[in-house]
Amino acid sequence: MKSDGNLEHIAFIMDGNLRYSNMQGIEKRDGYTAGIDVANELMIYCAEKGIRHITFFAFSTENWFRNSQDVNMLISVFEEYLEIQKEQIKNGKNSRFRILFRGDRSAFSAKAQLLMSEIEECNSSGYDTTCTIAVNYGGRQEILDCVFNSTLKAVNDCGDIKINADNKINADKINIDDYSGSTHVAKMAQENFLNEMDSYKQIDMLVRTGGYRRISNFALWNLLYTELFFTETLWPEFTTIELGAMIDDFYRSKRKFGR
DSSP states (O other), X not given: OOOOSSOOEEEEEOOOXXXXXXXXXXXXXXXXXXHHXXXXXXXXXXXHTTOOEEEEEEEEGGGGGSOHHHHHHHHHHHHHHHXXXXXXXXXXXXXXXXXEEESOGGGSOXXXXXXXXXXHHHOOTTOSEEEEEEEEEOHHHHHHHHHHHHHHHHHHHTSSOOBOTTSOBOGGGOOHHHHTTTHHXXXXXXXXXXXXXXXXXXXXXXXXXXXXXXXXXXXXXGOTTOEEEEOSSOGGGOOHXXXXXXXXXXXXXXXXXXX
């Protein structure tokens, strides 16, 4: 079944890699590598279905609190993935995909940050599907950061109002007559906020593997009327067949969007 436009964005919470590794008696790294193979298969499958946006929740802001060995292993796997993706894009092998990254990159190594930037810069202009990888990402922090940055931009754009070195408003520069109190700044901040947050496509369908029924601080702004699908299947065992059955269920549902 080809997407008729109702299903434009699928997001995946890829849970179960460690449990898969334990069950198979393999190294943790190999479990995550198997998970990357699944993600690559799903990218191709979704593109063939005409789905224009895919998001993978790869590394959360909370994942840093795992033991240091696991964190270092995850970062190593991620950097290896970035190097492979960069080479594939340079060789024209991933020309149907545009790969973007969502989240705070500053916590990663300079090498990883550079690779992410290079991948985004090298993306093909003739892509069919945008694949967003959420790394060092948290939905709540994303909203808080956007509120701060949108307000800061609105204040700076108002001319006479200045921001000091501590990112605080210089109050004696505010002219209430010109700005009607804080209303003008607030409206500009709201517009900035919506422009930024709505630049990410609303998620139509969210799939979480691994058996847990929660969204784990993922894409809070983009889940307004998302259809949620949960499966006991561990991520490295998730298949296009199971996804296809979920997509069929998606099309059987009647989406009212609150109306």
